[in-house]
Amino acid sequence: MNSKLPHLETTIFTVMSKLANQHQAINLAQGFPDFDPHSSLIESLNYYSYQNYNQYAPMIGVEKLRNFISEKTERFHHTIYHPEQEITITNGASQAIFTAIAAVIEKGDEVIIFEPAYDLYKPAVEMFGGIVKPIQLTYPDYNIDYESLKSKVTSQTKLIIFNNPNNPSGKIFKAEDLVQIEAILKDKNCYIISDEVYEHMTFDAYEHQSFARIPSLKDRTFITASFGKLCHVTGWKVGYVLAGKELMNEFRKVHQYNVFSVHTPSQYAIADYLDDENNYLELNNFFQEKRDYFTKGLSSTKFELIPAEGTYFVSASFKNYSELSDREFAKKLTIENKVATIPFSAFYHDTFDEKVIRFCFAKQKETLDSALEKLNKL
Structure with missing residues (x-):
């Protein structure tokens, strides 16, 4: 073949x-913990399994979990994502990223990624006929060369994939970095996937800067995140994506014929566990x-x-x-x-x-x- x-x-x-x-x-x-998640999370998973929450969840995800994401995003990033129209629970962040790429990339579209980059990005783009245009970040600072980015954004550029905090370098891109990208894309017809799975693992008083904080880009940005990272349960493969209504509509067209829905008792258990904000703060x-x-x-x-x-x-x-x-x-x-x-x-x-x-x-x-x-x- x-x-x-x-x-x-x-x-x-x-x-x-x-x-x-x-x-x-x-x-x-x-990248996975070798220690157990909190016992209350496991107990909650067992509870929902025994209470027969074992059939298909709604395609877009369990309502309580989507409401939590909406409230958390508004609290930390001062942006409202409607839980019915702009939030979808996914089979981990990787599926969210793959599905977002599938939703927007056509043959010949150019996609900019910043390297070092998580190894999913490039093959997913290429699978749908996209052309990767890498921008190399280098040891030891891994700073973005914005003149290089500006020169690479053309009429063929369909997507930029951005990872913050960055895996593998551990670098946190600051507010001014997001503003620079916003300025470069101001008059461009280009989407963004912002991979933010490590949003709650920032150190030395650094604050996570989400693209949710850039209102002008909301309608063309997919923000992906992971409950596996948040709850020490990478094997549960539960994540989510935020996007403006029209963009999310296209995302869900792919999502419903890919995985359709995500493991039901896990969603309920995670929603209960995160009722206690200390479990993620x-x-x-x-x-x-x-x-x-x-x-x-x-x-x-x-x-x-x-x-x-x-x-x-x-x-x-x-x-x-x-x-x-x-x-x-x-x-x-x-x-x-x-x-x-x-x-x-x-x-x-x-x-x-x-x-x-x-x-x-x-x-x-x-x-x-x-x-x-x-x-x-x-």
Whole structure:
């Protein structure tokens, strides 16, 4: 058969997690917690399962959960998204992003992404005939070159995909960054997908800047987010998307024939769990403590750390250890030193290699201690 993605290999996350399992290495590669979610969330899931909330949920999602999202967005970003017309619950943020791309991209459309970028973006665009135009952000600051962005936005530019806080760099783009993008797109017919899955993992008093705060762009922006990140349940695959009414109408046309609806008892359980605002407002401090603990433990190594302003990743240059490529170094670290990481080149379209790897610190203290002991012996 003719492959739609002939050059695509198995995702780096699968590769590194498999390698970690094969060699009994500590998995700091794939971004998931190794600790349990709050017991009340599990109890609520059981309750709704036993109460027979086991049939199809509404296509757009459970009402209580959509109302929560609407209220939270208005509270934090001072923007109203109508829970019936402008909010949809999705099968994780990845499905939200994929569906948004499917809804707007046609053959020949150009799509700008900022690299390093989550590895879903490029193949999803290409699957629908789009042409990716990457803008490379580089070590150690990962700042956007706005003159480069301005020059790349043409009449063929249909979409910009933006990730804030950024995975893998941990960078938080500030209010002035969003304003710069708004100015460049002012007279352009271009949509935005704003991937904001780490919105509640910002550190050092940085405030998450959502595109929901830019009224002029609301009607052409999809904002995607993840309850998996918010509630420590990545395996539940529950996320959501915000968009203006007309844009959401197109999104739902694809969504209803893709997954149709999302796991019903999970939606009710999450809605109940988030009634207590501390369950998400305390996430910043919770993960900052883990970041600080892990980075302090790395301070006695020769890794050169990139400041992690957000997400639950810390990234570092390993140039003081090796001249190997980042993929080879990550493989060696897994097999010989028993710590699995992700090489940054996997986040660039041309495997651009600055000798940087990514660690996930969303782990129990015992896991981090074991990893730090091994890394300090390099």
